[in-house]
Amino acid sequence: MGSKSKNTLAKMEETRYAYNAGMLLKQVAAGLSSGRIEFTTEDGTTEVIDVPCEVNVEFEAKRKAKDDGTKTKISIEVEWFEETLPCGCVAVCTCGACEEEA
Known part of the structure; x- marks a missing residue:
C-alpha cells in the first residue's frame, strides 16, 4: 500500500x-x-x-428544531479517487492518449 x-x-x-x-x-x-x-x-x-467522468455524490438536506428556531442544513459532497492512467495522467486523461487506446 x-x-x-x-x-x-x-x-x-x-x-x-x-x-x-x-x-x-x-x-x-x-x-x-x-x-x-x-x-x-x-x-x-x-x-x-x-x-473524472464519474464521481461519487452525496446530497443531504435536514432540519432540526431548536429552542431559538429551526436550523436547516444542506450538504453536498463530491469525491473520487485519483489513479494513474496508462498514459501517466492522474485522475483524468488530459493528453488524449487514453481515448486513442480505446
Missing part, C-alpha cells in the same frame, strides 16, 4: 448572502460539468483540480 497524505487545497466557512453562496455553487457546478475546477487560494496561487 502507498503512503497516505491529506492536503487541504482550500477551505471556507463564512456567512454570505444566499445569492453569493449560490454563485459559488454555480462556479463549482460549472467546473464539475467541464471536468476542471479552477480557483485561487488565499496566498494567490491558482489551483486546478481535474475531475
